[in-house]
Amino acid sequence: MDIKKLIMSPYGSIRCLWQHSPRTGFLILFVLATTAYAQEHELRSNYPSIRLDSPLLKMLDGKEGLGIGGNVYGMIMKLRLHLKNMRFGAQQKDKTFVGIYTWEEKPVTFADMIAIEESGTKCSSLLLDVKKEFNHIIQPLLNIARGSKKTMVTLISEFSAKAHLPHTVLLDWAHTPEGQEEKALEEHIHTFKAMDQFLDDLIYYLESLLRSCPKARKQFEAILAQKISAAAV
Secondary structure, eight states, X not given: OOHHHHHHSGGGOHHHHHHHOGGGHHHHHHHHHHXXXXXXXXXXXXXXXXXXXXXXXXXXXXXXXXSBXXXXXXXXXXXXXXXXXXXXXXXXXXXXXXXXXXXTTEEEOHHHHHHHHHTTOOOHHHHHHHXXXXXXXXXXXXXXXXXXXXXXXXXXXXHHHHTTOTTOHHHHHHHSOTTOTHHHHHHHOOSHHHHHHHHHHHHHHHHHHHHTOHHHHHHHHHHHHHHHHHHTO
C-alpha cells in the first residue's frame, strides 16, 4: 500500500468523505490525524538513519498484541508527533510553528524556554508541568510494554551505541525499574535544555524503531486504508 497515493486519492478528500457519509464525522478526525502521520511517514531526521538489528525486534515486528503490530506502530507515530509539538510547537497553516506552552501569557517553545533559563530565570514550575505531560502521553506505550523491560533496554542500548550516545538520559530512563520511569526524569532532568535533549534522543530512537519494523509499517498502512474506506461508505 502506497500511503501517499492513498492520501491523494478521492477518499483522502475530507469533502468527499462528508458527501459519502455525514455520519462519519468522528472518523474524519482519524483521517486528519493519520494524514499527519503520513506526512511524517518518511521519518525525515536531521541525523544519520539507524536500523536496529536485534533478533528480538525481528521476532516482535508485526506481532499484534505480543510485539509491535500496526496499532502500536500508529501509537508510536502519534507519540513522535506529540513530542515534536512539545519541543517546536504546533505547525500552523502558513508553515510556521507556535509554542504549545505559555510563559508570561505568551506561547513559547522549548528553544524559548532554554533562552529564558540561560538568562538566569528559573522555570521549574513549567518544567514540572512538561514532565507531567510527558509521563502522561508515554504511559499507554509503557503499559503495553509491561513485562518486557529487558527488551526495551536491549533496543535502547543498541540504539544508543549506534547513535554514539553513551551518556544519554534515555538509557537511565530505560534502566529505571518498571513502573518507576518518572524517577529518571526527576533525578536527571532539571532544565529545559536537558529535557529538550532527552526528547531529541527519544524521538531519534522512535524513528529508528519505526524504520526497523517493516511488517508493522505495512500493517499500519492497511489499518489506515480500512479506516478511510469505511469512512467513505
